[in-house]
């Protein structure tokens with residue numbers, strides 16, 4: 656049976672730009688860009704998981720929208736990632752690097768300049784088409 660990995664990712668928006676995060680080189684998918692977030696733990700809602708992950712990884716407090724922006728699945732060699740992305744808004748703090756190699760704020764039309772994790776491509780395409 657294919658391992659199922661349920662992951663949430665944040666589309667964090669500030670000044671019409673989106674926060675992009677580069678995965679650390681020693682992780683799976685190292686060096687690829689992603690939406691910050693991570694695996695949903697047992698008994699957590701997707702929103703709770705995302706709030707926790709952003710606190711842990713970037714030391715920021717965010718509000719997560721109720722409705723998913725996009726849901727996608729991608730089969731990697733280590734399992735199937737089921738990725739749900741949510742629009743998020745920054746309440747407090749400035750993102751700090753703790754696990755990521757780099758972070759960047761980009762306008763939607765600039766997102767295709769980065770090499771994204773394959774599971775993220777549908778979300779990225781949808782954001783580019785919004786054309787704010």
Ligand SMILES: Nc1nc2c([nH]c(=O)n2[C@H]2C[C@H](O)[C@@H](COP(=O)(O)OP(=O)(O)OP(=O)(O)O)O2)c(=O)[nH]1
Nearest residue numbers: 662664682683689690691692693694736772774775
């Ligand atoms: N956080 C996040 N993970 C993503 C995205 N796209 C994508 O394929 N993934 C994959 C990478 C990981 O295999 C998994 C998320 O787990 P994670 O971010 O908690 O990974 P982790 O720290 O536990 O690191 P590891 O398991 O790779 O060692 O989902 C994304 O946009 N954000």
